[in-house]
Amino acid sequence: MKxxxxxxxxxxxxxxxxxxxxxxxxxxxxxxxxxxxxxxxxRAAPDVSLIIFKGNEAMMHTADAIIANLTxxxxxxxxxxxxxxxxxxxxxxxxxxxxSNDPAIYADRLRRIADVKPLDERLVDAEGLTVExxxxxxxxxxxxxxxxxxxxxxxxxxxxxxLWHDLTAFEACVRLAAERSxx
Amino acid sequence: MKxxxxxxxxxxxxxxxxxxxxxxxxxxxxxxxxxxxxxxxxRAAPDVSLIIFKGNEAMMHTADAIIANLTxxxxxxxxxxxxxxxxxxxxxxxxxxxxSNDPAIYADRLRRIADVKPLDERLVDAEGLTVExxxxxxxxxxxxxxxxxxxxxxxxxxxxxxLWHDLTAFEACVRLAAERSxx
Numbered sequence: 528m529k530x531x532x533x534x535x536x537x538x539x540x541x542x543x544x545x546x547x548x549x550x551x552x553x554x555x556x557x558x559x560x561x562x563x564x565x566x567x568x569x570r571a572a573p574d575v576s577l578i579i580f581k582g583n584e585a586m587m588h589t590a591d592a593i594i595a596n597l598t599x600x601x602x603x604x605x606x607x608x609x610x611x612x613x614x615x616x617x618x619x620x621x622x623x624x625x626x627s628n629d630p631a632i633y634a635d636r637l638r639r640i641a642d643v644k645p646l647d648e649r650l651v652d653a654e655g656l657t658v659e660x661x662x663x664x665x666x667x668x669x670x671x672x673x674x675x676x677x678x679x680x681x682x683x684x685x686x687x688x689x690l691w692h693d694l695t696a697f698e699a700c701v702r703l704a705a706e707r708s709x710x
Numbered sequence: 711m712k713x714x715x716x717x718x719x720x721x722x723x724x725x726x727x728x729x730x731x732x733x734x735x736x737x738x739x740x741x742x743x744x745x746x747x748x749x750x751x752x753r754a755a756p757d758v759s760l761i762i763f764k765g766n767e768a769m770m771h772t773a774d775a776i777i778a779n780l781t782x783x784x785x786x787x788x789x790x791x792x793x794x795x796x797x798x799x800x801x802x803x804x805x806x807x808x809x810s811n812d813p814a815i816y817a818d819r820l821r822r823i824a825d826v827k828p829l830d831e832r833l834v835d836a837e838g839l840t841v842e843x844x845x846x847x848x849x850x851x852x853x854x855x856x857x858x859x860x861x862x863x864x865x866x867x868x869x870x871x872x873l874w875h876d877l878t879a880f881e882a883c884v885r886l887a888a889e890r891s892x893x
């Protein structure tokens with residue numbers, strides 16, 4: 528089974544090393560991890576962003592499954608680039624797995640970083656937009672996509688000290704994928 | 711042509727009215743707008759979030775195209791729920807259109823709300839994660855998905871006064887969809 532390894536990990540200073548660690552974990556379970564090309568491209572090339580897009584899309588076509596790192600990125604929710612890829616793989620009927628290293632409920636997490644208050648039986652942000660309050664760790668579309676197209680979101684009981692380098696929850700996803708590949 | 715009307719519009723206090731306005735614009739161009747069910751559901755029902763997910767997914771299966779409102783939501787990037795739906799529709803080979811009422815480049819927008827600085831030929835945020843700096847208005851996966859699976863992101867020359875209710879860029883997407891449906 529080939530697994531597309533999606534996540535804002537590509538933005539880490541040690542992105543290539545993290546990709547190697549993830550691919551090594553996959554290999555230990557007899558699976559092949561495919562890591563996005565963002566950092567393997569000559570950044571001086573013209574149309575570099577289009578080259579990355581086409582490379583990542585081709586890699587998703589090759590993969591049988593996705594493991595998406597949905598750890599909150601620059602705010603209360605998951606990285607939109609990763610979420611796009613989760614949706615793309617779900618749309619193509621591939622096996623969808625994901626993890627977040629922050630187990631908090633979305634509304635509680637948003638409360639920690641923004642002004643959130645109750646109004647007319649809704650919970651709203653400073654702009655007056657409703658805050659989803661279903662007791663889920665992120666937007667319902669992502670969470671239930673995993674429930675229905677793969678396995679429920681994997682979260683640790685407690686957030687690890689290093690949100691971006693702890694791969695325990697990632698490895699739990701790999702284990703789930705390996706079980707599916709044998710069944 | 712049936713168009714799934716994705717966006718954080720469902721979180722507005724006047725979400726239902728905004729959905730009606732969008733569907734009316736579609737009708738004027740001979741198209742059918744399908745508006746997500748988030749606000750048409752009894753919120754006291756058990757499993758309400760799962761009912762919304764299943765309803766929205768069924769609606770996406772019915773639709774031939776998506777118009778995604780990618781206006782930045784609670785931060786520098788688009789709403790992850792909307793982005794999931796854009797990915798899902800792209801994965802299923804549907805026509806993908808999108809707009810953002812904020813024409814700024816992603817890196818410039820992030821600079822306005824967060825600590826961003828150059829480091830070792832990269833641009834990084836306060837956590838040391840690379841900031842995409844390709845001169846695009848959002849993550850490259852969303853932007854090029856529109857380029858390659860539909861029409862380039864529609865943005866106004868200048869952000870309108872009311873980011874959440876101005877439907878000029880939305881109508882431009884509807885016009886593009888109508889042209890495609892005739893060709």
